[in-house]
Amino acid sequence: MIVCMYEKNDENALPVEAKKKEVPLKKQSSDSQETQDKNKIVFFEGCKLAFDLEDLLRASAEILGKGTFGTTYKASLDENTTVVVKRLKEVTVGKREFEQQMEIVGRIKHENVDALRAYYYSKEEKLIVYDFYQQGSVSALLHGRRGEGRIPLDWESRLRIAIGAARGIAHIHAQHGGKLVHGNIKASNIFLNSQGYGCVSDIGLAILMSPIPPPATRAAGYRAPEVTDTRKSTHASDVYAFGVLLLELLTGKSPVPVAGSEEVMHLVRWVNSVVREEWTAEVFDVELLRYPNIEEEMVEMLQIGMACASRIPDQRPKMTEVVRMMEEIRHVNTGNAPSTESRSEVSTPTNYALDMMMMASTSVPPQ
Template identity: 75%
Template sequence: MNLCCSDHAASAKEPMKKSKKKELSMKEESSPSRRDENKIVFFEGDCNLAFDLEDLLSASSKILGKGSIGTTYKAALEDVTTVVVKRLKDVNVGKREFEQHMEIVGKIKHENVDALRAYYYSKDEKLVVYDYYHQGSVYSILHGKRGEGRTSIDWYSRLRIAIGTARGIAHIHTQQGGKLVHGNIKASNIFINSQGYGCVSDIGLTTLMSSIPSPGNRETGYYAPEVTNARKATHSSDVYSFGVLLLELLTRKTPIYYSSERGQAFHLVRWVKSVVREEWTSEVFDVELLRYSNIEEEMVMMLQIGMACAARRPDQRPKMAEVVRLIEGIHLENRSPSTESRSEASATTIYST
């Protein structure tokens, strides 16, 4: 059996730190009745790394996060290969439908789409395997604690994340005769590829689930107003979620965030619209971005695109292909890092993918 791992995954083969609290075996949390004759299904790749279910479940692992779809692990195999394993919960479809969806997603090959490397299905266990991105998710970069993922992130890095993510979603929307929907666009499902561009993961997994995030969960802030069932997401609702992500990149606030000053929770889209309506636009942006000069016009352009995507009515939102064109047009041809005294990014390479 073969597992394909791309370069960015291979670069993440750092030794696992031994920690009794943070390190565990996935086998410890698996059901003893899970064992059956089903095998891990691998997709074609350019490198041959053999392991079986027992190897995967016994691998030294660290929980990266728990969400509405399941628990995500960073698993270090004995040959030092590092992969990401998502253990799905509340799967509401049978084996055939599950496998059909995996086959559709597994065939997607695009630099801005996280490749599905393998999957496993049994009565008690459903697993999907992806590459490991050493920089972590965009959510951890934007909102993680200092020293635990959150980092300083300049304007051009954010713009590359937006461009890559838009391209990835637009490509997903062309699959299966234009019928494939992501359904769960959020910062924790976006990673950064080796070129620094956004890369979209977890395609269509919500369609396999029997439940959706409960009210009050921060994930609900990404859902379009018309989406009452995450399994019935559309291209238009994906566009809305992407709009929320753009606002998140600009403000560094979560979709539903708590203000300690006012002692209440705010919905990011509604807050941004209220601030812009009062013509206090500059107060929207992350203070870290205000350190840079000559980028205000570009930030305002992204803000306008984000608000257009997050329009309340689906028919008022642009198509994803149009969104890609708009975002790629943000960077002005005559703009270069030399006009920014403190920018750490190279604007001249912003479209070199």
């Protein structure tokens, strides 16, 4: 039995109540039966799912979102099996290159990386299958409409999300001889694992797609300034995107449009401008003000976020260094959730983080 994800790549982070619309996946597939028989679904080792393409296309499906790389569905194969299916669009590579990338991603096994369970490739149809996470994405948790059962994320939850996502990205960067890049890090691609830590999804799809001009994607708020071709993302641009995500967790403000809000800002520039004016306390999400004794931790996390989001790629820390700095704030080890009881003392911000924050704040031009 797999109980997996609810909202994949939903850039607008609409609450599930607003998007329940069942659609037959089969209607949108133009593959012939001969093609379907020739191109079987490929399952990865450790996946306990068992279905064929016809089962998947007949499944009761709910559109969860239309994002940069395609449309995402919640598919119920039976009463005990729910998966997320992403129907990819604008795939420009051939079958061999597509399969090679899927094999690289499919081999990743880490508690902070959303496992790719299966994929299907044919001339007319490209599908990938993930787990379904009932809680939804971090974007939905942060920016979902008030008054519809949304519970504000407390500081402990945001720390777990940030630390888990950092661990996941660091692990991704170590794969394939250190050549693997995520390429699309954003709050709508981060979910919560069973321990409440961030879990990174949608890995390595950017290089398979048509290049998207910078103004044309709704994920532009996470994109590093040096990236002009989405297929040429780097470890450093992933670090920048993580920095934006961390600032989003700290401020409660989204760098991309979200449902129910017309507020869209250049989050990195705004944070830098506030810090330059020495109004740092004004940066933090008002929902965090109710929690005592977290100011120092928030400032330290802010320093890390600003260092990651430096305009100059060489000034950004590596993800392994980011993980180390974040874990030092709470003195946590892998697998240990941070808790109030473990916070007997707060570590002093590293000189590295402080230096990087100053570089970041002085290298961003005014808006």
